[in-house]
Amino acid sequence: MRTTAENAELALLLEVAGTPKPGNVDRHREYPDLRFEHFLAGAVGARAGFELAAEGERLGVAFRTAVDGMSDQRGGNTQFGAILLATPLVAAAGRGDLSPERASAVVRETTVADAADFYRAFEAVDVAVEDPPEGMEPLDVRRGSDAVPALEERGVTLTDVMERSAERDGVARELTGGFERSFATADALEAETGPVADRAATVFLDLLAEEVDTFVAIKHDRETAERVTERARAAREGEVDPETLAETFVAEGINPGTTADIVAAGLFVALERGLDV
Amino acid sequence: MRTTAENAELALLLEVAGTPKPGNVDRHREYPDLRFEHFLAGAVGARAGFELAAEGERLGVAFRTAVDGMSDQRGGNTQFGAILLATPLVAAAGRGDLSPERASAVVRETTVADAADFYRAFEAVDVAVEDPPEGMEPLDVRRGSDAVPALEERGVTLTDVMERSAERDGVARELTGGFERSFATADALEAETGPVADRAATVFLDLLAEEVDTFVAIKHDRETAERVTERARAAREGEVDPETLAETFVAEGINPGTTADIVAAGLFVALERGLDV
Numbered sequence: 001m002r003t004t005a006e007n008a009e010l011a012l013l014l015e016v017a018g019t020p021k022p023g024n025v026d027r028h029r030e031y032p033d034l035r036f037e038h039f040l041a042g043a044v045g046a047r048a049g050f051e052l053a054a055e056g057e058r059l060g061v062a063f064r065t066a067v068d069g070m071s072d073q074r075g076g077n078t079q080f081g082a083i084l085l086a087t088p089l090v091a092a093a094g095r096g097d098l099s100p101e102r103a104s105a106v107v108r109e110t111t112v113a114d115a116a117d118f119y120r121a122f123e124a125v126d127v128a129v130e131d132p133p134e135g136m137e138p139l140d141v142r143r144g145s146d147a148v149p150a151l152e153e154r155g156v157t158l159t160d161v162m163e164r165s166a167e168r169d170g171v172a173r174e175l176t177g178g179f180e181r182s183f184a185t186a187d188a189l190e191a192e193t194g195p196v197a198d199r200a201a202t203v204f205l206d207l208l209a210e211e212v213d214t215f216v217a218i219k220h221d222r223e224t225a226e227r228v229t230e231r232a233r234a235a236r237e238g239e240v241d242p243e244t245l246a247e248t249f250v251a252e253g254i255n256p257g258t259t260a261d262i263v264a265a266g267l268f269v270a271l272e273r274g275l276d277v
Numbered sequence: 278m279r280t281t282a283e284n285a286e287l288a289l290l291l292e293v294a295g296t297p298k299p300g301n302v303d304r305h306r307e308y309p310d311l312r313f314e315h316f317l318a319g320a321v322g323a324r325a326g327f328e329l330a331a332e333g334e335r336l337g338v339a340f341r342t343a344v345d346g347m348s349d350q351r352g353g354n355t356q357f358g359a360i361l362l363a364t365p366l367v368a369a370a371g372r373g374d375l376s377p378e379r380a381s382a383v384v385r386e387t388t389v390a391d392a393a394d395f396y397r398a399f400e401a402v403d404v405a406v407e408d409p410p411e412g413m414e415p416l417d418v419r420r421g422s423d424a425v426p427a428l429e430e431r432g433v434t435l436t437d438v439m440e441r442s443a444e445r446d447g448v449a450r451e452l453t454g455g456f457e458r459s460f461a462t463a464d465a466l467e468a469e470t471g472p473v474a475d476r477a478a479t480v481f482l483d484l485l486a487e488e489v490d491t492f493v494a495i496k497h498d499r500e501t502a503e504r505v506t507e508r509a510r511a512a513r514e515g516e517v518d519p520e521t522l523a524e525t526f527v528a529e530g531i532n533p534g535t536t537a538d539i540v541a542a543g544l545f546v547a548l549e550r551g552l553d554v
């Protein structure tokens with residue numbers, strides 16, 4: 001039987017293996033500077049952090065260890081959001097209770113030290129984020145450890161950081177809003193039949209058709225992201241071949257990363273609950 | 278920097294990601310009952326055994342742990358040969374000397390206990406092997422732990438087992454013959470340019486064109502295996518598109534597993550020597 005950390009790593013691998021996952025790197029599509037193999041190495045590197053989370057290590061330390069390990073490849077940010085979402089789930093599973101309540105409690109119990117680790121994790125990898133609102137420049141995550149004194153002065157915990165980002169960022173919204181889509185994704189993956197990677201691709205399209213991908217909204221703009229949702233809906237309803245949509249999105253540089261993060265989190269939950277590969 | 282065990286796991290993942298790798302499961306091709314995702318889970322499961330090997334645990338224990346972990350998926354035998362080949366290399370690297378000499382010494386130093394572990398590993402998974410020669414039935418590996426008393430009585434070490442199989446089995450030949458092709462594969466991977474998974478596919482075809490794949494010889498017959506070598510040669514020389522050859526081999530159920538095992542071993546050596554992903 002796989003350990004919790006093994007399941008978390010496998011979830012990252014199965015997520016990237018599912019195809020077609022319109023716009024994202026998958027088994028059949030990649031970008032010249034962001035390749036399938038970078039995701040393989042990213043998943044391998046993340047496991048040490050998942051092991052810490054499963055053993056009960058502080059969330060920030062586990063997260064930062066996973067991101068440091070993930071970054072040991074040349075593609076840059078492969079699975080930052082997926083790791084951020086999976087780590088509290090792994091911690092909850094490690095405590096023997098993989099429930100939305102327990103995972104939410106793990107996030108709620110974070111401290112300023114966890115926020116500092118989260119900020120330091122940004123030094124390992126270049127992550128797309130929006131400019132901070134006015135007056136919040138000292139807390140810009142892209143400042144990395146330079147922002148830590150400001151965090152400490154203001155007593156900002158990791159939950160605080162996530163709550164401030166929840167409106168614009170789908171991963172932060174999961175972390176502070178009860179992991180609703182992650183667990184719904186696990187249910188959906190269990191309800192599908194066939195190879196797990198194929199299920200992941202199907203569920204990805206459903207999620208993309210259901211809600212705006214915040215990574216696309218940040219990297220492009222809100223309008224583009226809304227249009228992506230509509231196009232995903234058309235593909236799900238059979239008006240467009242998902243394979244064609246995948247080609248188009250890759251050509252347009254549209255990669256719905258937040259939706260992929262949620263699929264990875266859902267895969268982890270499903271694997272822990274016994275989904276067979 | 279990745280640990281030795283992480284590199285070994287990543288080597289298994291990069292091996293299966295390379296495409297086209299005529300006849301084998303790769304990123305673009307799979308069999309209905311042996312899928313890409315089974316190899317992902319197999320690699321994840323093998324790592325715990327690689328960790329033991331890197332820490333200096335007895336070879337048989339490390340190997341058996343890796344195979345047990347690998348088997349925790351529904352595809353059956355995904356990477357038995359690759360693990361058998363990689364484990365002594367991992368052990369050598371763990372001792373700070375990843376050389377053919379050191380890896381060979383690891384194999385030479387094995388005992389009857391290691392042979393017993395090797396036999397027990399066959400209980401976790403169904404591996405294609407030939408019938409034993411006359412008089413050797415008590416030592417048929419397919420007997421698993423039932424054969425252990427016979428091993429003990431005759432004082433058969435793991436090296437002995439490998440030496441007896443070296444003529445028919447390419448992995449055993451590597452283990453007892455100085456890991457020649459594994460290290461040559463690492464050199465070839467380093468000499469290529471481009472993404473690592475693409476290099477793995479190129480080198481795979483070169484290896485297949487160079488020497489008969491013993492897994493094909495065992496599963497089909499010597500003649501089929503020789504014909505596979507010729508067909509690989511034609512593909513390498515541009516007479517046949519490797520993609521076409523891949524489709525044909527999959528249709529014929531020809532999967533040159535031993536050649537894939539050597540690619541995985543070569544990937545591990547190259548990663549340890551610093552090949553960037």
